[in-house]
Amino acid sequence: MQWATADDRGSLTSEVSAGSFEQVAAAVEGRRATLVLPGDDVLLAEAIIPGGSAARAMQAIPYQLEDQVADDVDSLHFAVGTKGKSDDYPVAIIGREAMDTVREQCASAGLRPTEIVPETLALPKFDSDELDQAKWTALVDSENAVVRLNGYKGFTTDTTMAGMMLDGAHQDLPEDASAAIVVFKTEPNVVLPVSDKVEIETRVCDSRLGLYASGLASAPRINLLQGDYSPKTQFDKSWKPWRWSAALAAILGVVLFVGKWMEYRQMGSQVEQLDARMAQVFNEAMPGKRMVRPLTQMNTEIKNRSGGNTDGFTSKMSQIAASLATQPQTEVRSISYREGRFDLDLYTDAIPTLDLLKAELKKRGNMTMTVQSANNDNDKLRGRVRIQ
Numbered sequence: 001m002q003w004a005t006a007d008d009r010g011s012l013t014s015e016v017s018a019g020s021f022e023q024v025a026a027a028v029e030g031r032r033a034t035l036v037l038p039g040d041d042v043l044l045a046e047a048i049i050p051g052g053s054a055a056r057a058m059q060a061i062p063y064q065l066e067d068q069v070a071d072d073v074d075s076l077h078f079a080v081g082t083k084g085k086s087d088d089y090p091v092a093i094i095g096r097e098a099m100d101t102v103r104e105q106c107a108s109a110g111l112r113p114t115e116i117v118p119e120t121l122a123l124p125k126f127d128s129d130e131l132d133q134a135k136w137t138a139l140v141d142s143e144n145a146v147v148r149l150n151g152y153k154g155f156t157t158d159t160t161m162a163g164m165m166l167d168g169a170h171q172d173l174p175e176d177a178s179a180a181i182v183v184f185k186t187e188p189n190v191v192l193p194v195s196d197k198v199e200i201e202t203r204v205c206d207s208r209l210g211l212y213a214s215g216l217a218s219a220p221r222i223n224l225l226q227g228d229y230s231p232k233t234q235f236d237k238s239w240k241p242w243r244w245s246a247a248l249a250a251i252l253g254v255v256l257f258v259g260k261w262m263e264y265r266q267m268g269s270q271v272e273q274l275d276a277r278m279a280q281v282f283n284e285a286m287p288g289k290r291m292v293r294p295l296t297q298m299n300t301e302i303k304n305r306s307g308g309n310t311d312g313f314t315s316k317m318s319q320i321a322a323s324l325a326t327q328p329q330t331e332v333r334s335i336s337y338r339e340g341r342f343d344l345d346l347y348t349d350a351i352p353t354l355d356l357l358k359a360e361l362k363k364r365g366n367m368t369m370t371v372q373s374a375n376n377d378n379d380k381l382r383g384r385v386r387i388q
Contacts, residue, residue: 003027004209010217012210021109028111035113036212037102037224039146039156040375042118043069043093046153050087054080057089058227067338069093070345070384077229081152081222090152092118092222099229114231116224119146120154122212125219126182134173136181137215138162139205140192143376147181148215152222158381161351161374163193170198184211316342319367320387323360327353342387343372347380354383361387 003024005014017027047064049057058080062073069076077099081090106113119139125148128135137148145162148154149169157165170179179198184205194200205211215221225231279291320342324330330348337343348354351374358369372384
């Protein structure tokens with residue numbers, strides 16, 4: 001974990017330090033602390049909820065965005081930003097298990113952050129000099145790219161995948177709109193693959209925390225500490241003086257949550273959870289049968305049940321299962337079906353494997369696959385794909 005202190009204008013007032021949660025808690029005692037999480041596990045979305053009731057919006061948003069997430073909405077935490085002029089709400093989505101881990105680690109160390117923000121929304125936001133131009137921000141190192149798009153939108157992905165996702169964002173702009181991006185590089189030789197249609201301005205980033213502090217001081221963001229995770233209104237006696245001292249001092253402590261987060265994601269229990277989930281799905285689909293090669297067994301079962309149906313659900317599932325069986329290095333975490341679309345959350349070894357899977361699907365029928373996101377996760381590639 002790294003941390004530094006900054007003033008209310010976003011300028012660092014201390015050197016960047018590294019250490020444990022306990023050391024961070026002691027260093028930022030009496031100050032307003034913002035915890036910055038890696039952005040690859042926080043999905044940024046947008047929901048349109050007519051009407052002016054914020055409480056109604058909070059209830060409706062999880063179910064309106066249900067088809068954009070692979071996990072059950074009850075296992076996810078939805079944090080909402082400031083409502084737009086067209087009844088649109090920016091939303092940040094993160095797993096409750098991840099939020100619980102962060103909260104427990106902070107509580108055990110005596111660290112009480114005022115805000116928890118994904119690094120995507122900690123980047124600065126620049127205004128364009130041209131009326132019809134979108135201006136984006138990116139922070140790039142040798143492996144990953146963190147990109148902030150217009151408003152509250154953005155993503156974190158591999159540097160090699162960033163170009164494709166930026167092309168998609170450019171295509172989503174109005175027909176007459178142009179795009180520009182300010183790229184902050186932590187290493188001079190890093191290259192961000194961007195279309196020639198996007199204007200690029202390159203800057204050197206000497207300190208990630210310094211860049212985050214600048215963004216937090218000037219750009220809109222979403223605080224994940226909402227709903228069940230909002231700070232309690234009653235503070236113990238030792239916390240009260242800290243709160244008022246922070247308000248008087250107007251000093252912002254920026255904490256980059258890296259070390260403990262990576263340790264959590266590398267825990268071996270993740271493998272056990274995936275195996276248990278696969279066994280649960282297999283037993284529900286094929287009760288009483290012994291699981292040996294689940295994908296092959298379920299593929300055979302689907303073929304047996306599909307009969308002459310070549311266009312329906314079972315036929316499509318058969319095509320998906322057969323295509324997945326050709327890529328044994330690919331593990332399916334979850335699959336959901338809605339209105340003719342299949343959304344898969346999976347682990348694989350590399351981006352070319354996704355291309356092979358796409359080709360297999362095309363070869364077996366008229367189904368198409370699009371990659372929604374792809375990120376490195378514990379030495380694997382975690383992808384969210386949509387098949388329809």
